[in-house]
Amino acid sequence: MAIECLSYSYSLNCVEWSLLPPATEEMITQTAGLKGRFQGDPSYEYEPPEKKGEENERIYEEEGIPMIKEEIRLVTTIDQIDKAVGMIPRGAFIKTPIGPVHENRNFEGLSLTEAKKLNSYFHFTEPVNLKNRTLLEKADLDPSIDFLDSLEHDIPKGSWSIQLERGGSLVILRSLLWPGLTFYHIPRTKQYGYIYLGTGEKNIDLPFML
Incomplete structure (x- = not known):
């Protein structure tokens, strides 16, 4: 890929x-x-x-x-x-049948219902967990958009915080593993991104804090 x-x-x-x-x-x-x-x-x-x-x-x-x-x-x-925490919303990028990945021009944003779910966000890097999933687990996946690892499988569980702001018009995800990483997405729009404002230190004690 x-x-x-x-x-x-x-x-x-x-x-x-x-x-x-x-x-x-x-x-x-x-x-x-x-x-x-x-x-x-x-x-x-x-x-x-x-x-x-x-x-x-x-x-x-x-x-x-x-x-x-x-x-x-x-x-x-x-x-x-x-x-570890660079990510995109599901559907923002697509994978062509011959392999290359590029931005999905038809992406119009996640619905508010989808935006509240952790499995609607993918790590924007080479997949690791996806390769270990069974054929049965992959049966319901769309290979053109579900070609990356979902945040829902991150270890430790609970390493992400999802919050709705401005009456649900803005979704914020924060990483507890890398404090200072904040991702945003405005549902039903193409607007999303993330910023890191931290010390460059990983919270290695997180598994004992959850």
Whole structure:
């Protein structure tokens, strides 16, 4: 399945912007284990997380692992957030019989009834749970629009909050796993989107809080 890749930029003054490189497996491996809040300086350098095991410690000492810049950590954090909580309403994108995915020009928004259901929203990334579902479970799915993972199957259960605002004319979803992620959709319209205003820290204690 081909999903269009997005580009990201950052700014220190909201006037000048710098383009971030796409996340790579090497970057993700390098930054795994880094904790704490960001410093706000893309050139700030973190010490690599400690490597466990005698062999890894020997390599670490002899070869010397380079410091990790905050810019790289920002890249991988954005990648984590997008993969975990980046989403779209059901039907906003369609998959053609030959594979490519593109925006559905006929999408007119979810009805108010649909907009209140968690299964009306999909993760906008390569599906994982969908591949593990049985043929019986897939029988009622429309392959042209139900080709992504639904939020209703997210673990832990209860990691999303759905609220109706402005008398039901606006639906808001908030992630409890990544505090600061807010998605909005105006039912019966094409208007939807999400924004993240947070510290870049995942709430790893959520399973014990629910």
